[in-house]
Amino acid sequence: MTLPFAPAPYPLARPRRLRSQPWIRRLVAETTLTPSDLVWPLIVHDGAEDRVPVASMPGVFRLSPKAAAAAAVEARDLGIPMVALFPNVDPSLKDALGTRATDPDGLIPDCIRAIKDAAPEVGVMTDVALDCYTDHGHDGVLEDGRIVNDTTLERLAEQAFIHAHAGADVVAPSDMMDGRVQAIREALEANGFHDTLILSYAAKFASAFYGPYRDAVGSAKQLSGDKKTYQMDYANADEALKEVAMDIAEGADMVMVKPGMPYLDIVRAVSGTFRLPTFAYQVSGEYAMMQASIANGWLDQDRAILETLHGFKRAGCAGVLSYFAPQAARLLG
Ligand code: PBG
Known part of the structure; x- marks a missing residue:
């Protein structure tokens, strides 16, 4: 069959023109990724050793308060604005209520103070939840096989207060109880912590990708x-948007979507709808999955790390929590 018109011998619109040289690619890039976009999660422990490797997360170590302070200095030198602390508590110190979560001389307050001594210009974020301190591994108080919401709120508010008192800049409830942001905000305001930021894990999904973290903090x-x-x-x-709206109304300054890579649609919806600083957490399972491929030579380490982190920026994130933060900052620096 002959066409009724002669096809043009060349395309008039050529998107490849904008990709033809490094300088033009740089000039028209829609988004950027810099060390200022990164938050470095640190697993800390109360054991004797300074650095204990986490088997399921190659390259990640459980750190003593002293080693966490050294990591914060490294973060500062790399231009990473904030570190986030997650505790691995000795099993003998865990109980049903997670008593140690509210110990003013506990592991997290010790780490906050050590970090603030060593690198005061680095922001310190803490995880507010009971799972690392309870003998049943749940984020709340367990009674008759159920997680009791409102009793848990009191524990979380106290935990956030203890963190703020020790010097935490950002408290980040990751427990997903109803009303926790309000309970924490009220406790902070009532105690004079008017400037403590709340980054709520507003849309946190029940995920298989937390597996290696539970191994790292010993709650598995x-x-x-x-x-x-x-x-x-x-x-x-849609439910994620409802959770975010509630947390903003209750006093959250920033929100988080977690996990990260399988949930970029949620990041896009949240940042586009609410226009407030939205973060995502590239969680332990995402890190482990990439490290396993990298170790096998199946993925190019540097390119894969930067591509995934840049994807979060493109989706609308203000910043990303990633165990790759120091590596990425070195690549970007
Ligand atoms: C819970 C908490 C979890 C993570 C951070 N805080 C896991 C969970 O809900 O079991 C996961 C982080 C990661 O997987 O890297 N307080």
Whole structure:
């Protein structure tokens, strides 16, 4: 069959013109990734050794307060604005209520003070949840097989206060109880902590990708059942917007979507709808999955790290929590 018109011998619109040289690619890039976009999660422990490798997360170590302070100095030197602390507590110190979560001389307050001594210009964020301190591994208080919401709120508010008192700049509730942001905000305001920021894990999904973290903080063995009665169902997106709206109304300054890579649609929806600083957490399972491929030579380490982190920026993130933060900052520096 002959066409009724002669096709043009060349295309008139050529998107490749904008890709033809490094300088023009740089000039027209829509988004950027710099060390200022990164938050470095640190696993800290109360054991004797300074650095203990985490088997399921190659390159990640459980750090003593002293080693965490050294990491914060490294963060400062690399231009990383904030570190986030996650505790690995000795099993003998865990109980049903997570008593140690509110110990003013506990592991996290010790680490906050050590970091603030060594690198005061680095922001310190803490995780507000009970799972690292409870013998059942749940984020809240467990009674008759149920996580009791309102009793948990009191524990979380006290935990956030203890962190702020020790010098935390940002408290980040990751427990997914209803009303926790309000409870924490009220406790902070009532105690004079008017400037402590709340970064709420507003849309946190019940995920298989937390597996290596539970190994890292030593809550995997403890956990009875799953967290589906409080963490979100991954089938839902509209519900994430409701969670975020509630947390903003309750006093959150910033919000988080977690996990990261499988949830970029949620990041886009949240940042586009609410226009407030939105973060994502490239969690332990995402890190482990990439490290396993890198170790096998299946993924190019540097390119894969930067591409995934840049994806979060493109989706609308203000910043990203990633165990790759120091590596990425070195590549970007
Ligand atoms: C819970 C908490 C979790 C992570 C951070 N805070 C896991 C969970 O809900 O079991 C996961 C972080 C990661 O996987 O890297 N307080």
